Amino acid sequence: MGQNSSLVRRWAGWALRIALTLAVTYFLFRSLRVSSSELSAVDLSEWRPDPWRLSASVVLLLAVFVYVGGLWSRMVREFGGPALKIGVAVWILFLGNLGRYVPGKIWQLAGLTYLAGKRGVSLPVASSSAVLGQVFALGAAACIAALGAALGATSRYPEALLPWALALAGLIALTTMFPVVLRFILRIAFKLSRRQHEVPDVAAGFGARWLGLYMPAWLGYGIAFGLLWSSFPALPAVFWPAAVGGFAGAYFVGYAALFAPAGVGVREGALALMLAPWTGATEAAVLAVIARLWMTLAELLPLGALGAAGALRRLSENDPETRKHDA
Numbered sequence: 001m002g003q004n005s006s007l008v009r010r011w012a013g014w015a016l017r018i019a020l021t022l023a024v025t026y027f028l029f030r031s032l033r034v035s036s037s038e039l040s041a042v043d044l045s046e047w048r049p050d051p052w053r054l055s056a057s058v059v060l061l062l063a064v065f066v067y068v069g070g071l072w073s074r075m076v077r078e079f080g081g082p083a084l085k086i087g088v089a090v091w092i093l094f095l096g097n098l099g100r101y102v103p104g105k106i107w108q109l110a111g112l113t114y115l116a117g118k119r120g121v122s123l124p125v126a127s128s129s130a131v132l133g134q135v136f137a138l139g140a141a142a143c144i145a146a147l148g149a150a151l152g153a154t155s156r157y158p159e160a161l162l163p164w165a166l167a168l169a170g171l172i173a174l175t176t177m178f179p180v181v182l183r184f185i186l187r188i189a190f191k192l193s194r195r196q197h198e199v200p201d202v203a204a205g206f207g208a209r210w211l212g213l214y215m216p217a218w219l220g221y222g223i224a225f226g227l228l229w230s231s232f233p234a235l236p237a238v239f240w241p242a243a244v245g246g247f248a249g250a251y252f253v254g255y256a257a258l259f260a261p262a263g264v265g266v267r268e269g270a271l272a273l274m275l276a277p278w279t280g281a282t283e284a285a286v287l288a289v290i291a292r293l294w295m296t297l298a299e300l301l302p303l304g305a306l307g308a309a310g311a312l313r314r315l316s317e318n319d320p321e322t323r324k325h326d327a
Contacts, residue, residue: 049231057227064220081125131189140214141248142172148245176207239278246274
């Protein structure tokens with residue numbers, strides 16, 4: 001009886017999350033005032049990207065992935081963990097990130113912690129770096145989004161949006177500045193994960209420094225997205241504050257929607273709303289969906305490349321000729 005009750009609750013929870021995701025996604029796209037007939041009338045033959053600009057966007061996106069992997073590896077060392085090679089750090093980070101497709105967001109952090117432990121990173125260090133890395137990433141995203149809204153409010157964004165965006169970004173940034181707040185976040189995260197770790201010491205200035213280190217990542221993500229936007233000749237010229245700030249803001253909104261796996265639907269709806277004043281509503285909706293596919297495929301590239309490299313290395317190590325030569 002108890003097992004059946006647990007199963008019913010689990011399925012009810014999944015149903016509620018899916019319903020919330022669909023409802024919020026519908027609301028966001030409905031706000032665009034785009035009809036299904038307008039979307040079905042989109043001529044995809046006009047959405048042929050310029051291969052050079054598309055390639056440049058992917059290359060920059062991959063470079064930012066490596067930068068973020070390096071940041072996480074550096075935080076692991078700062079908490080007393082081992083020095084991880086950049087390839088290993090990128091592999092762990094992005095394989096663990098696949099957990100964000102499970103609702104709740106905690107699985108992303110749990111996956112990262114587990115994989116880091118396989119590479120000799122202690123549980124407290126892996127957990128702390130995973131949680132705080134995400135905190136600073138979100139804080140930096142909020143700051144970049146607010147900057148984009150501030151610049152966009154001078155042209156096509158509603159001016160009433162500006163104080164709210166700045167206030168939210170300021171509040172989030174401030175929470176990362178105080179060691180006591182960061183330690184509180186870690187305690188809550190450890191409690192939710194049902195692991196009793198000792199909370200590491202966080203010195204004054206730690207938050208401001210790491211928030212600043214994550215800022216270039218979001219600038220890079222936004223510029224890469226702007227290159228993707230510019231690769232479609234049918235779209236208007238890129239308005240860079242909307243591209244950079246909108247991409248960061250949409251990520252933040254998608255992550256805040258804890259019920260949506262990887263923010264699917266919610267992130268696309270938020271991005272479309274932020275782009276619509278410059279591209280048009282229908283075009284913004286299509287571009288937002290393309291951006292999801294673009295980033296997801298790009299995230300799989302490092303995993304595929306590193307996995308292939310590891311397989312080749314293992315084959316080489318097991319090759320009798322190679323062992324004979326090494327002997």
